[in-house]
Amino acid sequence: MASPTCKVLCPQCRTDRILVITTRPLENGNLLRRRRCQDCGHRWYTHQSREYPLPPGAVTWSNDQPTVDPVVFSRRGPKPGGRRPGPVARGTANGAAVLTEDDVRRLRELAANGTSQKHIAATYGIAPATVSRIVNRKLWSHLP
Numbered sequence: 001m002a003s004p005t006c007k008v009l010c011p012q013c014r015t016d017r018i019l020v021i022t023t024r025p026l027e028n029g030n031l032l033r034r035r036r037c038q039d040c041g042h043r044w045y046t047h048q049s050r051e052y053p054l055p056p057g058a059v060t061w062s063n064d065q066p067t068v069d070p071v072v073f074s075r076r077g078p079k080p081g082g083r084r085p086g087p088v089a090r091g092t093a094n095g096a097a098v099l100t101e102d103d104v105r106r107l108r109e110l111a112a113n114g115t116s117q118k119h120i121a122a123t124y125g126i127a128p129a130t131v132s133r134i135v136n137r138k139l140w141s142h143l144p
């Protein structure tokens, strides 16, 4: 029977006698590990993803062997800029949005104080037409 754990092997000599020297959390919640081979002394980094819950139905069992459905698995979360079914989320919940709600409030404030829409567009890295639509409440209409 296969080992239930996925063993880390030395990329140089393939031994499994590996020491973890340091473990550091990354900003995105993943882990970075510095490893050292006890046999050949090779040092390298490994990267471990943060654990996250799988959606219902993602795992099926057959002969005591779990399989993760790649289709269900891929639904585990919104991809940046990816297409998702269902209604389009508004504002910052929409992955395509460049602006935050604070940006929009500030942007409308600037426009109200007489800053040109062209200047605002350059400041926020968006099209002048977008600024116009935000100021005229065609976009971000759910914000006061």
Ligand SMILES: [Zn+2]
Binding pocket: 010, 011, 012, 013, 014, 015, 037, 038, 039, 040, 041, 042
């Ligand atoms: Zn080694």
